[in-house]
Amino acid sequence: MSAKLPAEFADLEPFSDWCVDSEPQRYQKRMTSSMAQMQAFYDAITPRAEEAIAYCDKFPLDDLPEDVTNLMHLLYSMIMVSFPVERWKQPRVPDSGASSLDCVSEPVP
Amino acid sequence: MARFPKPPEGSWTQHYPQLGTGPVSYEDSISPEIYELERAAIFKRAWLNVGRVESIPRKGCYFTKQIKVANTSIIVVRNAEGRVNAFHNICRHRGNKLVWNDMPLEDTSGVCRQFTCKYHAWRYDLDGKLTHVQQESEFFDLDKNRYGLVPVYCDVWEGFIFVNFATQPEQSLREFLGPMITDMEGYPFGQMTSRWCYRSEVNANWKLYMDAFQEFYHAPVLHANQSPTMYSKAAAEAGFEAPHYRIDGPHRLVSTSGVRTWEMDADMRKPIEDICQSGLFGPWDKPDLGELPAGVNPARCDPWGLDSFQLFPNFVILIWGQGWYLTYHYWPTSYNTHVFEGTLYFPQPRTPRDRIAQELAAVTFKEYGLQDANTLEATQSMIESGAVREFLLNDQEILLRHLHKETASWIADYQRNTVGV
Numbered sequence: 391m392s393a394k395l396p397a398e399f400a401d402l403e404p405f406s407d408w409c410v411d412s413e414p415q416r417y418q419k420r421m422t423s424s425m426a427q428m429q430a431f432y433d434a435i436t437p438r439a440e441e442a443i444a445y446c447d448k449f450p451l452d453d454l455p456e457d458v459t460n461l462m463h464l465l466y467s468m469i470m471v472s473f474p475v476e477r478w479k480q481p482r483v484p485d486s487g488a489s490s491l492d493c494v495s496e497p498v499p
Numbered sequence: 500m501a502r503f504p505k506p507p508e509g510s511w512t513q514h515y516p517q518l519g520t521g522p523v524s525y526e527d528s529i530s531p532e533i534y535e536l537e538r539a540a541i542f543k544r545a546w547l548n549v550g551r552v553e554s555i556p557r558k559g560c561y562f563t564k565q566i567k568v569a570n571t572s573i574i575v576v577r578n579a580e581g582r583v584n585a586f587h588n589i590c591r592h593r594g595n596k597l598v599w600n601d602m603p604l605e606d607t608s609g610v611c612r613q614f615t616c617k618y619h620a621w622r623y624d625l626d627g628k629l630t631h632v633q634q635e636s637e638f639f640d641l642d643k644n645r646y647g648l649v650p651v652y653c654d655v656w657e658g659f660i661f662v663n664f665a666t667q668p669e670q671s672l673r674e675f676l677g678p679m680i681t682d683m684e685g686y687p688f689g690q691m692t693s694r695w696c697y698r699s700e701v702n703a704n705w706k707l708y709m710d711a712f713q714e715f716y717h718a719p720v721l722h723a724n725q726s727p728t729m730y731s732k733a734a735a736e737a738g739f740e741a742p743h744y745r746i747d748g749p750h751r752l753v754s755t756s757g758v759r760t761w762e763m764d765a766d767m768r769k770p771i772e773d774i775c776q777s778g779l780f781g782p783w784d785k786p787d788l789g790e791l792p793a794g795v796n797p798a799r800c801d802p803w804g805l806d807s808f809q810l811f812p813n814f815v816i817l818i819w820g821q822g823w824y825l826t827y828h829y830w831p832t833s834y835n836t837h838v839f840e841g842t843l844y845f846p847q848p849r850t851p852r853d854r855i856a857q858e859l860a861a862v863t864f865k866e867y868g869l870q871d872a873n874t875l876e877a878t879q880s881m882i883e884s885g886a887v888r889e890f891l892l893n894d895q896e897i898l899l900r901h902l903h904k905e906t907a908s909w910i911a912d913y914q915r916n917t918v919g920v
Binding site: 413436439440443444446447449451454458462465466468469470472473476477478482483484485486487488489490491492493494495496497499 | 693694695696697698699700701702721724725769770771774775839841848849850851852853854855857858859861862865866868869870872873875876877
């Protein structure tokens with residue numbers, strides 16, 4: 391299987407299913423993941439986050455190579471899972487049972 | 500003990516004596532009859548924001564918008580001269596909706612040289628003029644000049660596109676906005692092109708959601724679990740106070756002080772905020788926007804949190820001290836339902852690092868918004884029970900008082916002017 395991420399981040403390759411390119415899909419993945427899965431991803435990526443951001447920063451935002459774009463998407467997913475992991479202890483924000491807020495457009499990348 | 504000085508009358512509410520200080524009724528949020536009056540008295544008379552010019556950057560760019568409260572769909576288009584036009588989205592031939600994709604009731608957007616009806620290919624130019632009729636000679640005395648698209652009053656202020664469904668608007672857009680709003684002029688709205696749009700269908704009256712976002716008394720309580728315990732505890736003990744409120748005509752403003760979370764102890768922040776250098780208030784690294792217009796940050800707070808401009812009837816421009824802004828629209832669909840739209844606008848990120856800081860602010864916005872939205876159905880259903888008919892509003896909830904009063908006042912004005920007609 392070919393690598394999705396830059397070689398420097400090969401250790402994050404087991405989590406490359408979190409390279410998801412839109413907010414609705416990232417949110418959906420969060421809703422359907424277990425806390426253990428999200429915790430494992432969070433624990434793996436947060437110590438590497440600063441290096442990953444610095445790596446992405448070597449490229450112009452409007453011309454990112456595919457593997458760097460994947461790394462950006464992985465960082466967006468880190469943000470997405472940080473809420474359940476750091477605060478909620480459940481996928482969904484507490485006290486939000488009946489509400490929804492769909493992201494209908496977002497910047498690319 | 501007040502942290503910020505209040506007006507000489509002793510409170511913000513008493514500073515506007517027409518508001519009174521007694522309990523208020525929310526009858527206007529549970530009554531189908533009042534909703535029908537609002538449609539005629541407010542949504543067919545006031546200027547309504549339908550978006551920004553950046554979404555139609557070039558000649559021929561258009562979008563459609565279903566506006567159920569006004570019982571129509573409109574086309575908003577940039578014409579050859581660069582002006583923005585609005586039309587009712589209906590073909591003059593036999594009433595087909597002119598511009599739509601697969602689903603007749605869903606909005607669409609695109610770019611075109613002319614509008615062609617799907618049904619019999621009647622064509623209209625970007626100024627609404629009827630330019631082509633299929634088999635024109637089969638018609639009887641057809642003067643194409645008389646069958647252009649039906650225009651809707653449309654005007655643009657600081658890149659915000661407004662429409663008005665009145666036969667003849669009672670005020671120009673600028674008069675309607677008034678000085679409190681027009682004093683925002685010069686804010687670099689047009690430079691904020693990194694945009695997130697959110698939408699939800701809400702089972703509550705449109706004014707109840709406006710109310711939820713026009714007071715911050717709720718913030719330390721409803722959102723307590725959003726922050727580390729250390730921070731939430733401090734916030735709850737302090738409570739919420741705004742340094743400035745203002746009411747001008749039908750519009751309202753609340754301005755708040757800010758926090759420099761990055762100067763606080765690390766246990767006041769979440770780890771992700773340190774990683775991304777960002778949070779609810781926006782990226783810590785504030786863009787240089789130059790000198791701000793006179794009407795922005797009126798209390799001259801430093802640090803400054805935000806200004807929330809509540810434009811009557813259903814539009815909010817909220818400017819954050821950290822150099823970005825967002826808008827809210829509340830589109831009624833019945834007396835106890837509406838569509839909420841929240842749009843976040845940041846400056847174009849210069850680097851991936853900037854972009855990641857924006858991502859955290861946007862995701863945080865949604866987490867808060869979900870909690871805010873969830874109170875609404877709970878409130879709507881219980882107000883409808885009728886078990887309680889009067890509700891207490893404190894001084895930090897002054898803007899709610901004004902919205903409901905203004906709504907009643909537009910209805911009364913409309914009824915006065917239509918008596919006997």
